[in-house]
Amino acid sequence: MAKISIRNLNLFYKNFQALKNINLDVTENEILGIIGPANSGKSSLLRAINRLIELDGATITGEILLDGKNIMELPINDLRRRIGLIFAIPIVLPGSIYKNLTYGPKLHKKLSRRELDDIVYRALNAANLWDEVKDRLKDSAATLSGGQQQRLCIARTLAMEPEVIMMDEPCSGLDPISTAKIEATMLELKKRYTFILVTNNTKQAARVADKTAFFLSGELIEIDRTEKLFTSPREKRTNDYISGRFG
């Protein structure tokens, strides 16, 4: 069974329809890459899945299912704990590295100092950041470099022990080395998590995604195994996009 199923999803911002009748499945322990030019509805899809679009006053029709259950029927805090979202620009909360990581877990459970230490260690370790910051956990998170901040954001999501991790262009502001580190982290983590990776960088999708979906103007044009989509796409528009003819 699919981890996340999206059925006939339409999404509206006032008079603008950002997503048009989307149907797709996300398989457990896989990375689904989503590519497409700006304003194709990629970010809206992620924000719909963890219901962040409600802050924007957007409305949806259709269904989003997590493990077969409609997300609108799940408690919202629980849904957001289970589906983490990592933003394009790494934004650390004011406060120390340690505080950034414990903010989420502390909202959901009362935890002892020891349990918190353990969560921090495991999250940083999984995000490949522990060795770089272990001696400065009490330092302000803003003192980290851009790539480190993005890995801290990933660790912050991991600390919630989510089931699905959604990333919205997580490497758009990073240098190739930081990007490689984050991609390595993803490939390592997909054994335990399910990923949805929105990216402007088609090569990144080709490198890490198991399946890739191509979005254009709010429509899902094509979804297929990554090798298939990049080598012999069914749609001409997909081929045009991945070969750089537009977008």
Next chain:
Amino acid sequence: MTFRVGPRTNQIIAYTALLIMTVITIFVLFFIIGFILKNGLGQVSLKFLTERTTDMGKAGGIFPSILGTLFVTLLAIIIAAPIGVGSAVYLVEYTKAGFVRRIISFGADCLNGVPSIIFGLFGFIFFVITLNFGWSVLSGGLTLAVMILPTIIRTSEEAIKTVPRAYREISYSLGGGKLDTILKVVLPTALPGILTGVILGIGRAIGETAAVIFTAGSSLGLPTSIFSSTRTLAVHFYILAREGISMPKAYATATVLIIIILLINFIAYRLVHRFIARYY
């Protein structure tokens, strides 16, 4: 015919003009403080600070007035700060940007511009007479609270508005509720700005005469409860000077008042910076 100068000369003229303006501002500030300190500092002694006032202020110290100022200001801040910050949170987080919020902000700005004597008159009629609190620390504190409330609301509102939307989204996406987000992310981030508003409020309250002379009264007795009438430092100074009781004592009182205000500003400034250093 127009008078033309080269860009370099232009720069020099602009630079000189701006420099002169800055120097004037700083000079005026230091001149006032220096003038008061020069005339007053010699009169200030431990005895002056700790003794009770005698002979209408011609002799003795200003201990009752120091206490009175402290009580009235403290009461005003204890009342105004939570209400002000609470209103600001409500305005920014719970109302939609639009007509209502604009009306309230506009109202607060107007209240900010109302002369303090109007607040004094209001306090006298409402707190002193209608509610029958009499001339007291309570009436004075409440009046000052009403007076500084708009300042605190407006500065807190601006501070809360500058908290990036992304912080809120992160908090929500980590499963935080609205209240968690406000208490644990928005308010700590806005705290330096909020504190600035509170400090401005303290500054206004502590130096206020018109609003307290009608409401806290001008008794020279030691304030023992919130229903005691008291004379704040600013009022004491005003009466000493206005009625020609003793100019040296007036300067000494003003000196103490200035030093207290400078101290509060200094401490608050340090606190804010220490907070920023720790959290950013």
